[in-house]
Amino acid sequence: MEVARGRTEEEKQAAAKAEYEKLLTMRSGGTYIPPARLRALQSQITDKTSKEYQRMAWEALKKSINGLINKVNVSNIKHIVPELFGENLIRGRGLFCRSIMKAQAASLPFTPIYAAMAAIVNTKLPNVGELLLKRLIVQFKKGFKRNDKAVCLSATTFIAHLCNQQVASEVVAAQILLLLLHKPTDDSVEIAVGLTREVGQHLEEMNQAIALAVFDQFRSILHEADIDKRVQYMIEVLFQVRKDKYKDNPAIKEELDLVEEEDQITHVIALDDEIDVQDGLNIFKFDANWEENEEEYKRTKAEILGEGSDEEGGDEDDSDDSEDDEGKQQEKALEIKDQSNADLVALRKTIYLTIMSSIDPEECCHKLMKVNLPAGFEHELPSMIIECCSQEKTFSKFYGLIGERFAKINRLWTELFEQSFAKYYDTIHRYETNRLRNIARFFGHLLSSDAIGWHVMSNIKLNEDDTTSSSRIFIKILFEDLSEAMGMKKLQARLKDDTLQPYFEGLFPHDNPRNTRFSINYFTSIKMGALTEDMREYLQNMPKPALPAPPPAADDSNSESSYSSSYSSRSSRSPTPQRSRSRSDPRSRRKYSSSRSGSRSISRSISPSDRGRSRSLSDSRSPRGRARSVTPPRRRSYSRSITPPRRRFPSRSVTPPRRRAPSITPPRRRALSRSITPPRRQPRPRSITPPRRRALSRSVTPPRRRARSRSNTPKRRRADSRSISPAPRRKASRDDRSDSESPRPRKRRRPS
DSSP, rough: OOHHHHHHHHHHHHHHHHHHHHHOOTTTTOOOOOOOHHHHHHOOOTTSSSHHHHHHHHHHHHHHHHHHTTTTTTTTTTHHHHHHHSSTTTTTTTHHHHHHHHHHHHHHGGGGHHHHHHHHHHHHOOHHHHHHHHHHHHHOOOOOOTTOOHHHHHHHHHHHHHTTTTTBBBBHHHHHHHHHHSSSOOOHHHHHHHHHHHHHHHHHHHOHHHHHHHHHHHHHHHHHHHOOOHHHHHHHHHHHHHHHHTTTOOSOOGGOOOEEEEEEEOOOTTHHHHHHHGGGGGGGOOOTTTTHHHHHHHHHHHHHTTTTTHHHHHHHHHHHHHHHHTTHHHHHHTTTOSSOOOOHHHHHHHHHHHHHTSSSHHHHHHHHHOOOOOTTTTHHHHHHHHHHHSSSSSHHHHHHHHHHHHHOOHHHHHHHHHHHHHHHHGGGGGHHHHHHHHHHHHHHHHHHHTOOOOOGGGGGOSSTTOOOOHHHHHHHHHHHHHHHOHEEEEEEHHHHHHGGGGGGGSSSSHHHHHHHHHHHHHHHTTGGGGOOOOOOHHHHOOOOOOOOHHHHHHOOOOHHHHHHHHHHHHHOOOOSOOOOSSSSSSHHHHHHHHOOOOOEEEEEOSSSSSSEEEEEOOOOOOOOOOOOOSSOOOOBBOOOSOOOOSSSSOOOOOOOOOOOSSSOOOOOSHHHHHHHHOOOOOOOOOOOOOOOSSOOOOOOOOOOOOBTBOOOOOOOOOOOOOOSSSOOOOOHHHHTSTTTOOOOOOOOOOOO
């Protein structure tokens, strides 16, 4: 099994090497290889003695050197140079020279910065500085022969600043000037003027004779040579600059004066020397002693960066302490453990005083690196940096640069700052607004500079339940700082990165429409609605929830009496006409029930039932025919009736449940009647509400059947003065029709 497994590993290595070699030798226009797949392929190649592994390391070295050179500037040059020394500059010196020359030619105003970087590298690795100077001289020669003004201008500018940094001797600058002015042309004089403006102050200080010879040559050209007016004016301006002692063109700017004179190594190379630029260093070559050379450079790097010096000093101190402690072992056995955290307080005090006594971030980082942190107390350093930052009245970038520097030095500090983000976000409600603002801007600086990973955003759950006012302010200030530092477009691109989407699920939730709307409204309120485009699109495309099913219809078997009792109180107070779904117009019935006569009529009705007798007194004295009644009217209707007729006054009625009748029954006459009527049957109800009558009667009468003149016939006549049962006043010819509409009532004038 072990043999088979070994063969399998060897086969995997061989396959990975073959595929990687194929990718490297593939011409442009080949198949695109995603970076993730390329990294996975490279991770399979682990044999350091193989050509493929060394080629992979070479490509990584080239990218790293090029990236560091491209992002260097005045403010971060002190951070970039140690990172640059972290790469193998001995193996990659050709790559370094090619990359820095290319970057300088593309941006001439940055030449002093590139020269300062080269000067620092030259103090530790002189062969790198010498190779750079040789290549610049050869580049100038080629450009001069080809009459390439741009190449000559970039090369001479770089050489001038290397002379100012004392990487190159002033002799080479003087030789270039004399060569340019020997046979003056407009272009050559222009290049010489530019070179003199950059290196003139250094020449005046280092070699006065060379400076005088150069300016004498300029003077003779100005008076005798046939050159363009523009070039003559440039020479005159140069003399004025010299007269002003190069106040606008200092040899070295104060912020770039990073190398002590005694540490600098100056290279003397003449124009006519035979120069080997070692172009072979630009390309990959297999190294049989690759591991030995890497180990050697690691030792060199440790000497350059001072790594291990503190450890050695610590070892010496430990040896001295061990000798002293040998005689105190008994005292240590009786030593009481300190529970007052005095050591922790002393450590925090040391860190605080170190930070406050530093002038710039570089000095502060250098001092803090020398602080002896006990094992397990490493988190105190990031915590103290953040606490000091929060104590300031306004945010100071001083602390942001310290945090960035530490986070980029070692992965340990990166993880500690990431843990600090989670801790401070969870406890941000404990801080007042000013401290909260400083903490948010501190972490915004770390995120915008990529000092810590963006996966820390997974600690943020942006919804109404999981956030407080303090955390919402923290998020607002954090994103405002990110937007200011990175720009909205770059911030949007970072937030849309597919590899980071799992960490932004809490920040841009898609689990709940309520949380999504909350996040959209939040970012819109802080004027960052552009970050919510994906969430808005998600909300629009989200399927709408289904409507709930309607409740089942009420059962028709409910008795009419229950409806009557439930609606009686409301209908008795409303003066409006009843609402009905009947086909007949309720207004047409009112004319049959209204009476203007003030007469009284007595009517007797004998019914078969023996339930007793009731007296009903009806007084109709007003034109509107008001009466007192306890019993609601009973009329036939073709509609379903649920609510009882509406009355103008409260009624006292003891009425048994009535049945629905398929007829339109007019109201009863106003009469004094003695009737014993049994409840009538209602075979088919169709009315919702019967029309109301204008009468109030005092009778306790059960519902009556349809009876007229002691007969059961449904036919009805106009009301007689004497009848067995009260007959309604209406025309039977119209109202007795089945399912017919009643005629529209005539408008009658109401008495004033």
